[in-house]
Amino acid sequence: MRFQVKDSTRAALGIGLAALLLVAAALWLGRDAGGDGRTVVRLRIWDQSFVAAYRASLDEFERANPDLDVRITLVPWASYAQKLRLDVAGGTADDLFWTSLYEDYADSGHLTDIGAALGDSAAAAWDPLAVNQFTRAGKLWAVPQFVDGGSAVYFNRDLLTAAGIDPAALAAAIWSPDDTHDTFRPLLRRLRTGTVWPYNAANDFQSITLPYLGSAGGELQRDGRFAFDSQQGRDAFGYTVRLVGDGLSPSAADTNTSGDFAKNAFLQGRMALFQSGSFNLATVAKSAGFHWGLTMIPEGPAGRVSANNAVGVAGNAATRHPDAVRRVLAWLGSAAGNRYLGESGATIPAVVADQQAYRDYWARQGIDVSPFFDVLRGRQISAGGGAGFPAALQAFTPIFDEMYLGRIPVPIALDRAQRAADAAAAQR
Known part of the structure; x- marks a missing residue:
């Protein structure tokens, strides 16, 4: 005999299963802690070549902060901007994310005020041009990570x-x-x-x-x-x-x-x-x-x-872990945390004290990178911005x-x- 389920029972079971799946998805995507009880913080970037450097930096951070688990989310550049807009609007954006054009997010209240989170003195360590790029209405809205230098x-x-x-x-x-x-x-x-x-x-x-x-x-x-x-x-x-x-x-x-x-x-x-x-x-x-x-x-x-465009890490104002985000931002903006981006020659770190590591790396390869820096000594042109x-x-x-x-x-x-x-x- 074939067992049959009443339509009403089937509907109830379906609704219950769907609810369980939604709860499971929410717990997986936005859970407060990993399987080991650590708080999960997610960092979104758009370039695969930076994953190794960030992973090395974050591994050092986690050794000193064993209660946190910082995970890297990679979204390809081609879809990064559109997906970020949709995710910020939908409340599903990562706790931290790369940005260069941030003004619309700042104006709409979606970003962490870096000065309030880290203190106004934190900006003294960063490339002044990058600080200027991420400053709007007297407030800093991202922690500079790297600068392109000039052309x-x-x-x-x-x-x-x-x-x-x-x-x-x-x-x-x-x-x-x-x-x-x-x-x-x-x-x-x-x-x-x-x-x-x-x-x-x-x-x-x-x-x-x-x-x-x-x-x-x-x-x-x-x-x-x-x-x-x-x-x-x-x-x-x-x-x-x-x-x-x-x-x-x-x-x-x-x-x-x-x-x-x-x-x-x-x-x-x-x-x-x-x-x-x-x-x-x-x-x-x-x-x-x-x-x-x-x-x-x-x-x-x-x-x-x-021009000298910069990329920074912004904090999602809607994060469920504001203190954890503050600690990660402080690390990524420090000389110890930022140096990993320059040691491999991948990019010019935004922490001024770390920029020599970038020059030294390429000098060891027999390449003089001074044209990227020398062109910025005189007048510069803004790369644009604003709402x-x-x-x-x-x-x-x-x-x-x-x-x-x-x-x-x-x-x-x-x-x-x-x-x-x-x-x-x-x-x-």
Whole structure:
């Protein structure tokens, strides 16, 4: 005989089972303690290459704090921003998470006030530019973890030698909207005979847009509004767009759709010069099958100007473990906790006392990383921010893509992009 369950009983059992599963999931995802009774704190990051360094740092922390179990959550960069927005709104975000564009979260009350948690004196140990980036309305909203330094030019020494170009000439190069003063473009034309592409002008916000805009004397934002639609902006973008149009840089059809196109072309020996940041240094050192080096970015009408973006760890104001979060933040912002990020050469630590470890690591590899630091000694350009900045970036990027494709003239594109960016920020 087949045993049958009444519909009402089946429904009751189903509801009960569902409830048990939900409780189990809640206990697993948000439980106060691990299986050994320790309090679980979760740290969300977007880069797999940092896991080992963070794990080593957190292991040392846990030895001194045996009541805590700090776990790393990895969310890939491609989906990080969107998932974080959804999780913060839904109350399911990790206790701690990486951030660079934090303003909307701070304004909506979702972040821990770092000054209140760690004391105002804690910021004295951190890179001043990073502290400034994460300060809003007089309060600090993240513990700086690492800085990118400024942009530099990676060069293929073999291709320079074949073209008869001394790296010293590259270091002295000047870009100018006036061809009679421009010495950078002539160098690129000489390099063109020995490689597919001499350089990587493209719609690359941090490595190309900001340095050229800044070295033209322009600004990204002013008084809370976008300001790149200026004569300086037209000079900067006019120069880089022309490099693409003249075949001195890859087609925007390639670079618009792949942020790694230029890096891969350089590593394959098909590009002589690759302007980028310290975040690509470890990859180049590991993968370049040729002699290479680093030098300063070309000097513009206003000198050599770069941005210095930072990544920090923010505390989730909705955490169930505020004291545990405070203790982890204090460790990650200390010289002892932050040093792990620099010892392997992975990145430039935000704790100033630890930055020499980064320089020492690369010096042992025979690589002079001073261009990343020297470019920041003079004027710098802000990488932007403020409420609604992510939406503004999303609004103007496709217009810049069309500009680099040659479909929209530079003056029209800048006007259109600036109006779109301001409108998007205002509608956040």
